[in-house]
Structures are given as structure tokens and as C-alpha cells.
Amino acid sequence: MSDDPYALAAEAAAELRRRFAVDTLDLAFVLGSGWSAAADDLGEVLGRCSLAELPGFAAPTVVGHGGELQIVRTAAGKLAALFTGRTHYYEGRGVAQVVHGVRTAAAAGVRTLVLTNGCGGLNPDWAPGTAVLIRDHINLTAASPLVGARFVDMTDAYAPRLRELARSVDPDLPDGVYVQFHGPNFETPAEVRMAGVLGGDLVGMSTALDTIAAREAGLDVLGISLVTNLAAGISPTPLHHEEVLEAGREAAPRLRTLLAGLAGVL
Numbered sequence: 436m437s438d439d440p441y442a443l444a445a446e447a448a449a450e451l452r453r454r455f456a457v458d459t460l461d462l463a464f465v466l467g468s469g470w471s472a473a474a475d476d477l478g479e480v481l482g483r484c485s486l487a488e489l490p491g492f493a494a495p496t497v498v499g500h501g502g503e504l505q506i507v508r509t510a511a512g513k514l515a516a517l518f519t520g521r522t523h524y525y526e527g528r529g530v531a532q533v534v535h536g537v538r539t540a541a542a543a544g545v546r547t548l549v550l551t552n553g554c555g556g557l558n559p560d561w562a563p564g565t566a567v568l569i570r571d572h573i574n575l576t577a578a579s580p581l582v583g584a585r586f587v588d589m590t591d592a593y594a595p596r597l598r599e600l601a602r603s604v605d606p607d608l609p610d611g612v613y614v615q616f617h618g619p620n621f622e623t624p625a626e627v628r629m630a631g632v633l634g635g636d637l638v639g640m641s642t643a644l645d646t647i648a649a650r651e652a653g654l655d656v657l658g659i660s661l662v663t664n665l666a667a668g669i670s671p672t673p674l675h676h677e678e679v680l681e682a683g684r685e686a687a688p689r690l691r692t693l694l695a696g697l698a699g700v701l
């Protein structure tokens with residue numbers, strides 16, 4: 436296996452093409468906390484494997500995050516890769532490992548990437564279970580998947596055109612700015628207030644790094660957060676991973692409708 440993350444992604448993409456006998460993929464969905472159970476209506480599943488069977492992927496370590504790759508033909512006739520789970524930066528495996536799925540998708544021909552996550556919400560009007568389109572992000576991890584003079588433009592990193600398409604499926608979807616923290620501890624109330632002062636609406640532990648890698652590869656990104664809880668200090672009660680999972684389970688029917696609708700228009 437290669438040390439070069441781009442070459443490793445090309446190896447994984449070649450293995451994916453061989454294993455599933457596909458030439459090229461159109462779309463990829465990365466399903467974060469709360470989203471995996473909502474993937475059943477995306478289309479016809481043509482094949483599936485454990486992510487760990489492909490070059491460069493690590494088995495996921497977090498309860499509630501699956502670790503599968505599915506190849507799906509959507510109702511719109513597109514070929515999509517579905518990643519039910521991701522490596523998080525807080526796992527300590529390095530940022531190249533975090534974005535390996537995105538780079539593999541890009542190397543397999545994907546042009547449109549849907550990144551989903553579970554997160555804390557700053558807006559008290561967004562009850563747990565609310566899906567929010569990501570309009571922009573603030574990366575507070577102090578890391579980037581890019582090494583060297585790779586000056587990637589991050590204007591409209593989350594494609595306005597794709598947000599419009601999402602709103603053609605559900606006109607009520609709000610939008611907000613996602614702030615990625617390192618994790619794995621949840622934020623302190625002071626950190627949540629800081630995120631708000633900086634212009635953030637959502638706090639979480641993923642997505643921004645994936646989006647940077649995706650934009651480098653020229654992918655159009657649609658980001659959707661599921662608010663699983665009010666963020667620390669806004670929520671009157673302490674945060675638990677279990678409540679995050681529970682909010683995902685409860686929201687699954689609505690998320691399923693949203694993802695199925697998206698698969699029809701993307």
C-alpha cells in the first residue's frame with residue numbers, strides 16, 4: 436500500500452471498481468451519526484462490503500457509526516457510493532485517514548458529495564431532529580488534509596446550487612454555519628458561546644476536513660447536519676452520546692424521506 440494518500444485513494448478506487456464491476460461513480464453519500472438508518476430508500480443496492488476490506492480504510496471505532504460501503508443505483512439512474520460511517524479526527528489516526536473516503540470517491544469518478552453529520556445546535560428553535568443545510572464552515576481543528584502549496588478556494592465550498600436542489604425536496608430546510616471542533620469531548624458552554632460569536636450555528640466533530648479535501652478534488656459538496664441536541668450551555672441538561680443516537684433513531688423516517696428525495700434530484 437502506498438504512503439501517498441492520493442495514490443492510496445486511487446488504489447482503493449481501483450479495488451472498488453474491480454469488486455463491483457463499475458466504471459465510474461457519480462455521487463457519494465457519507466452518512467454520519469443518526470443518518471445510517473436512513474439510507475434504505477436511496478435506490479437499488481448493487482453491492483456492499485466492509486470498508487475495512489478496501490485499501491487504506493480503518494474499521495470504525497464509534498458505536499452508532501457503521502463501517503460499510505454500499506454501491507447503489509439511485510432512482511435518477513446515477514451510481515452512488517454510500518459510506519455508512521467515517522473516521523473522525525479525534526480517533527488520532529491522522530487527517531489523511533479522515534479524508535480517505537472522500538479521496539477514494541473522487542478517484543472513483545464522483546463529482547457530487549453529500550456529507551451528513553449529527554451535531555449540536557445553537558439555535559434554540561432547532562429542536563433535536565431538525566435537519567439543517569450547511570452554508571459554510573469554520574474549521575477549529577487547527578488541521579488541514581492539504582499539505583504543501585495547495586491553495587484551494589473555499590468560497591461557496593458548499594455549493595449553493597445543491598442547497599437549492601435540497602430545498603426543491605424540502606423547502607423548509609434551514610441553513611447554518613457548521614463549526615468543527617477536534618473532539619471527542621463535547622464543547623464547553625464557553626466554547627459554544629465562542630462558536631456563536633464567530634458566526635457558527637452548529638457544532639460538531641466532522642465534515643469541515645472532508646469538505647476541504649473534496650474541494651481540492653473539485654467535488655461539489657452538499658452538507659446536511661442533523662441537530663441531535665442543543666449545544667452545551669444552551670441545552671439545560673448535560674450531553675450524552677446516547678441522546679445523540681436516540682435523536683438519530685427518532686429522526687430516521689424523516690431523514691429517509693429527505694435522502695430518498697435527494698437521490699431523485701442529484
Ligand code: HPA
Nearest residue numbers: 553554555638639640666
Ligand atoms: N457537539 C459536538 N458534536 C456533536 C454534538 C455536540 O453537541 N452532538 C452530536 N455531535
